Amino acid sequence: MRTPITLISERNSAFRQRIEVESVEALYADAPKVLGGEGHDPDPHDYFDMALASCKAITVQMYAKRKQWPLEAISVTVARDDRKEREGEYSLEVHLAFDGPLSDEQRERLLEISGRCPIQRLMTEATVTINTRPSADAAQ
Structure with a gap:
């Protein structure tokens, strides 16, 4: 742990x-x-969105490094639409910009790989269990 x-x-x-x-x-x-x-x-929503952006960037960089592709930098922009959050809908639009002399096929593959980042999978595929209880040393 x-x-x-x-x-x-x-x-x-x-x-x-x-x-x-x-x-x-x-x-x-x-x-x-x-x-x-x-x-x-x-705010807490910013951290949620940042987790996705940073995970996508790191996942793409790791993949490109392993493949020895000429990815020099990546920029990730996350736009949030939380107008319907109270109804259970939270929408994130993610834009990726790759710097470096990559082929169109490499860019397309990196875009695909970004969708496999662990945080995106956690946000969209996992069942998250949260147990909240008082700390043993909490003031009474």
């Missing part, structure tokens, strides 16, 4: 949270301004 991620509420901010992840110096989350947050940090 991986080292847990710990989130600690920032006492001087309305909704800002400090996130502790192994080997990461500083990471924060906040509610959007429209919901009372300060808007200086990504």
Whole structure:
């Protein structure tokens, strides 16, 4: 099992949270301004979307490296449509831009491979179980 991620509420901010992840110096989350947050940090939905973008980029880079293809860089843009989230629909449109002297076939294959990233599979194919309970050291 991986080292847990710990989130600690920032006492001087309305909704800002400090996130502790192994080997990461500083990471924060906040509610959007429209919901009372300060808007200086990504909100939880941003982190969800970032997980997909970074996973797609890493998956493509690993594949290209293994194949020794001339992928020099990748840019991933994720556009969120959450207007129907309350009805159970959350839509992400992902655009990939590959830099490097790749053939059309290589670009098409990298696009296909991006759809196999573990986070996309987790978001679209897995049954996720979440068990929430009080910590043993929680203040009473």
